[in-house]
Amino acid sequence: MRASAGGGGRLLRGGREVARALLVWVLTAGALMLLDEWLTGFRMPEWWQPTVCALLFGVLSAVVWPLVLRVALPVAVFTLGIGSFLLLGAGVLAISFAVPGVVITDFGTAVVVAVAVAALGSVVSGLVGLDEDELFFRRAARRGVRSGTTGDGSMPPGVLFLQVDGLGFDTVRRAVRDGDMPSLARMLDEGSHRLTGWHTDWSSQTGASVCGMLHGRNDDIIGFRWYEKDRDHVMACSSPEDAAEIERRHSDGCGLLAVDGAARASLFTGDAAHTSLTLSALPLISGAGRRGRGIDGVGAGYYAYFANPANALRTVAGALVDVGREISAAVRQRRAGVRPRVKRGGFYPLARAGTTVIARDVVVSAIIEDMLAGRAVVYADFLGYDEVGHHSGVERFDALAVLRGIDRQIGRLHRATQLAPRRYHIVVLSDHGQTQGWAFTDRFGESIGALVGRLVGEPQPDPRRGSHLDAGRSAERWQIDAVLAEVSSGGGPIARRLRARVERAGAVDRPRPPDGGPADAERVAPGVVVVASGHLATVSFTRHEGRVELETIEREYPELLPSLVDHPGVGFVLVRSAEFGPVVLGRDGLRRLATGVVIGDDPLEPYGPHAADLVRRVDTFPHCADLMINSRYDPVRDEASPFEPHVGSHGGLGGAQSRGFLLHPAELPPPREIVGAEALHRVLRGWLTHLGHPEPRPADGQVQERHVAVLQVHERGVPELPGAPCEDHPGE
Template identity: 35%
Template sequence: MRAWFVFTARDARDLLLSLLPTAFALWISAHLVTGVQYESPFWLLASAAVLAVGDLLVRPLLGPLSAAVGPLVTVVIGVAVQLLLLHTALTAVPGLDLRSLNALWQVYLWTGLVGVAVRWLVGSNDSRWVVRGLLRRRPRDPGTARPPGLLVVQVDGLSMPLLQFGLHSGTLTTIARWVRRGTHVAEGWRAQLPSTTPASQAGFLHGTTEEIPAFRWWDPELRRVLVANRPADAAVIERRAVEAARAAGRRGLLADDGASIGNLFSGQAGHAHLVVSTSRAGGSGRPYLRYVARPFVLGRSLILTLGEIVKEFYQGWQQRVRRVEPRIARRGWYVLLRALTNALLRDLNVALVAQELADGRAVVFVDFLDYDEVAHHAGVARPEALDALAGIDRVLQTLADVAAVAPRDYRVVVVSDHGQAQGPTFEQLGGRSFKDVVADLLDAEGPTHPVVATAAGEEMRGRVDVLVREFAPHAKSERVSARHEEEEPAAGRDAVVVATSGCTALLSVPDAPSGRIDLAEFDRRWPALVPGLLATPGVGFVAGYREDEVVVLGAQGERDLGSGRVRGTDPLEALGPRAASDLLRVMRFGNAPALYVHSTVEPVTGEVHAFEEQVGSHGGLGGGQNEAVLVHPAEWKVDEDLRDRSVPGEAPLVGAATVHEQLVRWMQQVGLRP
């Protein structure tokens, strides 16, 4: 451990260079704030040195305290310490004069703002500042043996086609550098239906994607709709995944001294932060200390968050002025959610990962939602979405640099959970929401039949809910995400539950024991429903049950998934050779819907039509949704027996559970798992 604390001439030089940006920011602040005077710029440099030394002295003292209190108290203490250090730096230096506490607040804010502006001008406006203390540590001697470690970074929503574009366009400079230097290999893997985060993360972390038919669905066991980004529902989903994994003799990917950060599920990690399924009130504040105790870090993140709000208003206005199509209204909660995702939560996740790497966790798994959230609203390859993607790429380099000085020899794997497809929404196409279309068709042949609909809520809302639960223990935070979903009245007889997930919609019948009924029963009870759906613009196919077989119906034909028999035009013909097996697998789940509705997929553009208000969407088939990404160290080969060769000329990994198996095998190769 001595190598971590040896102070050399190089360290002294790096320390001096690190003081210059702070001194410059203080110099600007001194000119802008009435109540601060200085005799010479030298004293500003001395003040920056006092801040740096105070940070080094105070943080070790705060460690034991933050371990005993919750995150909220840690934040309060951290901000108080920052202000106290700044006050000391501005009053203890003889050539400086601070005349009021009001001036102290102004200096704090202006110094943070100037720091953000300077880093933006020099092109380094990323999260390195959050972990700069770690980055100043010298890399270990290559001859020094370190135990192995694994860092898995999930880039939510990144498709293989977009990765290839990013390598050429300069958007993904870090990954491009890794691939071109030969340290990493980038390849695609197929995200099975449903192409959603809960299914893929359950696969990555627990090795199973069973019984997860969508992002939200009617659960016949609980007699209610499950929504994966609600903490209580995520806990149910993970508990079932753990039980299925144990039955198959598996443990969670993070069960051996692992850390789960910013994910839907914990993966049985002993250290879980901002995880939806295990969100709790309170807990240790120590992992958050690096983020809140360093001077200006929290203030910088808050300023960047406000900047993202301004940027979103401008970019949304630009889409309207330029008449970009397709587009949706970008307002309401999304504006705040984007700001939190791309600024404050990104920095917080980086700080938490850095802390776990510094503590030597065997395996760390983190999810960055930045790109996925922006692409839903702006478009898959629009400038703002690519900017979010570039921000994650910069974070990758920061985390790789932290890993280089960590106590373990970490290998970095980058994986995406699914891709995204773009297109006008279903409502833009036909002028009515999918819920309204279903309601009208149910009413066509008789009295009104209630429709219980679960409308779209941004994935990020669940993460904000977790943030509230972590930092405000007494808040009724479970309502934060729940209130953004439509109300779910009790489903009585003849009710049909409609749960939309991207370009798919799941229709269930609660008065049936399993939530599903035969197509013949649909024809008897609601004869206009299925024919009406198939005649509606934007609906590609409807899958249901005919006796014991799963049948896919299209406007011009049908396909029996069991026998493969096709009458007329095959509804799945344009979706590729793996579509039938994907759909049959989901329709065999115990919680599968009575009707599975999928939007049309444009044959040339690959555009889909989301049943919720999203320009970029996922959850179904086609348009890049299933073309996920795996970037792994070049010396770690993908095992040939895991590749699927059922389609001539193709040999990808198929399914997140297979990616889990490959990760486990790599861990076994380096001794991270017996």
């Protein structure tokens, strides 16, 4: 159908392209005449000069500029696109030297001319209906005919997995209902898509979720950051080297994107043949490639986008608007005394524009290129909402504004799928949600690291280290002091029980062993490492190898556990006992995970029916910390205090952070309940199989490596979470 209708359409589109080129040429010449009249320092005295300069500017934009950008790309990227117009201004200045009689008195005038002409080109494209989407349609039809892939029905539909980072199930439902995501609402209203939720792992953060979704495994990923005692190293999913190491541990070469796939703006590659803006691939870009696969350069997506000056202009305008929106939102929050809030000044407004505007637009451009190439499966991550949610709040007005921008891009991609070289399905999903709350340091006057350091007997000269308190907080110091005094009293039943155990042991003053050697991780006290990761914090005692048991902690740090479980910001603590195995301690009760015995109130009850299985699974991980601390969740107010300076946050259990969403085509088999990112991988893989995509086949060495890894997992006794394998239930 598409091929048969393509002849007349190609002639029409070709004619429109020629018409556009002529119209741009004529209007650019007219614009240069107007600039000659209005702009001081720009003179074109002869009648023929505007026509020639317009032609040369077209050549500059279409031919010379893309070549220059290959060298000068960092200038465009790190200046939010402004640098590209400085370079174009230099090109306009060169044109003035090349055309006799044309005068541009200074560089600033040349930049103004470059911006004006680029803006005109963008406006003309809109007037003749050749925006990015229509340009995509035209190129797709041409490429499809050349490759022989248009309309033959031999290929299974491609799939676009579009991840909206940090968007929880509850928030997306309200956004669809209230008109903040009209594109998603339209898909649901038309019946083409269905919306469902999925439950994350205990580590409700991008590292664990994306690794599980793309590679089918996320065991031993404790948080976004965690300490590995055997290496004396803090792993961080935001580090390219650590991300590459995480992927090395979990990839078997058969990731979700292994067969003709592309990963855009992702933490991990999913074994894709084509990657750009993907963190785990960055250390390998200068090498020969990964497992025989090609890797697009780190700037590939940016180059494809900024090669068009009109794109650069639109990005500059959008970035400046977003910087202004951020500054305005921060001022409004501060003036209104909104709580919770964090400081949002410094470099953050520019960094925010980088994720909400530049990265978003570049990712969409890369996806369009992938569709033009007819790639089978594409995964892309839109980061902007998560970033703004951390600093502004989960559903505050500027966070919802960012969400509306992402929704517009999803709608644009959905329209583009209609005329791609192959048919495409769109699946929209999130890696986790966010739970809002007043940051732990701001609320209680000291960070979780300072609290642990103080409880193990180490003086803390700056207990608010790392906090984002403003000057107004000093008036509330008496409330902080009252909280600290209450914490130190240890009035809860579990705290009293722990203190009684220590007293019976008679070992409160027993000498402690010496500290270990030099460290890669910061100690809050000699031999004590604390790492915060959203609503999760880990404590490791480096004087001991392996997992340190509850009895040893009681002996060496008798005040630590009682005070932690009694702290109003701590929900529960996981610790391993020599007598009872893994134990979850809360203020008013405990739960022995090995037997299911609960004494007092179940500390996991506020965290949902899957909490025990998820926590038990983490206890089996080789790098599970000696203490795993989850923030306290208040189900009445639906809030919790993160251990990092965030408003909306995630990383642990409690509230919306554990509930991601999945919007999928209605024609795909609906999944049963999904618990954990590995179960979600089985769903996504099952859908690809259902659509006719071939199964990836790893190299022999990778098969053996995968086999050994699976045996190790089973030997450690990692419990199987709810969810059926796709072999038994297609699509699940």
